Amino acid sequence: MDSVSRPELFDFHGVAMTHFFTDNWENIQNFQARSDDIVIATYPKAGTTWVSYILDLLYFGKTAPERQTTIPIYERVPFLEICVPGLDSGKDLADKLPTSPRLIKTHLPVQFMPKSFWENNSKIIYVARNAKDNMVSFFHFDRMNGLQPEAGEWNNYFQRFLEGKVVFGSWYDHVNGWWKKKQTHSNLHYMFYEDLIEDTGREIDKLCSFLGLSPSAEEKTNVTRGVQFDNMKKDKMANYSTLQVLDFKVSPFLRKGKVGDWKNHFTVSQNEAFDEDYKKKMRDPTLKFRTEI
Numbered sequence: 001m002d003s004v005s006r007p008e009l010f011d012f013h014g015v016a017m018t019h020f021f022t023d024n025w026e027n028i029q030n031f032q033a034r035s036d037d038i039v040i041a042t043y044p045k046a047g048t049t050w051v052s053y054i055l056d057l058l059y060f061g062k063t064a065p066e067r068q069t070t071i072p073i074y075e076r077v078p079f080l081e082i083c084v085p086g087l088d089s090g091k092d093l094a095d096k097l098p099t100s101p102r103l104i105k106t107h108l109p110v111q112f113m114p115k116s117f118w119e120n121n122s123k124i125i126y127v128a129r130n131a132k133d134n135m136v137s138f139f140h141f142d143r144m145n146g147l148q149p150e151a152g153e154w155n156n157y158f159q160r161f162l163e164g165k166v167v168f169g170s171w172y173d174h175v176n177g178w179w180k181k182k183q184t185h186s187n188l189h190y191m192f193y194e195d196l197i198e199d200t201g202r203e204i205d206k207l208c209s210f211l212g213l214s215p216s217a218e219e220k221t222n223v224t225r226g227v228q229f230d231n232m233k234k235d236k237m238a239n240y241s242t243l244q245v246l247d248f249k250v251s252p253f254l255r256k257g258k259v260g261d262w263k264n265h266f267t268v269s270q271n272e273a274f275d276e277d278y279k280k281k282m283r284d285p286t287l288k289f290r291t292e293i
């Protein structure tokens with residue numbers, strides 16, 4: 001990889017972005033989806049890697065187990081919109097995927113999705129995480145990731161998150177936009193990080209029923225065990241430790257993997273301000289998040 005410096009945020013059609021995700025825009029928008037593609041769509045830090053790993057095991061755990069020990073998760077499941085000088089773009093990696101189905105990750109807000117995914121009715125799995133924990137996880141990620149703008153001080157980050165001035169824009173717009181899409185698009189499965197923590201097996205069952213998969217009891221146990229936090233954390237091919245641009249001395253990529261870590265970061269007055277602001281932005285009573293379980 002060429003040497004890269006931390007990027008600036010800028011407004012891109014109403015969404016805060018950095019050039020790493022817009023430089024390849026035309027190619028991304030013209031991406032040729034296939035009807036059997038499986039897309040994992042998330043706001044950053046909502047559990048993308050966890051669900052990517054679940055899907056990889058469900059589809060290839062039995063037929064190509066060597067994938068798990070030889071190919072990092074970010075190559076098994078390319079990040080569609082990423083474009084970093086000196087590295088294959090996510091779009092090129094996705095084009096080159098030899099597998100069927102192809103598993104593809106994106107953080108795009110729903111209005112930015114390449115239209116081919118809708119035209120081909122590809123299956124999409126959206127994973128959402130409560131805003132408080134999502135913010136904390138994103139803060140630590142921005143601290144350790146040289147491809148992200150500096151996180152800065154927590155107080156300042158807290159405010160920026162509320163204003164949507166972080167990469168991929170407002171959490172509120174993202175989760176609501178995708179939730180709305182789900183009401184009219186049946187090939188979209190919307191799931192929650194908190195539910196996965198509460199009962200991983202139950203959520204894998206729901207996922208399988210959406211995907212039309214019926215793994216044996218043994219396969220299901222393998223998947224459920226394999227994707228436990230402690231297993232993924234120590235697995236070099238799943239924990240991102242092979243990516244130079246991440247500074248694990250600052251924070252690990254798989255950091256805590258819990259619901260409620262926000263309580264260790266939010267002050268009482270930040271929590272009050274957050275809740276007040278949340279009520280104004282989250283007006284759809286059908287979209288509910290849990291900040292503790």
Ligand code: A3P
Pocket residue numbers: 042043044045046047048049050133136137138140227228229230232253254255256257258261
């Ligand atoms: P924390 O920073 O709160 O620990 P993404 O993959 O979208 O970047 O999300 C990363 C977050 O998901 C991190 O949250 C990470 O620890 C958590 N995560 C990843 N794998 C997990 C697992 N198997 N169980 C629980 N949380 C997991």
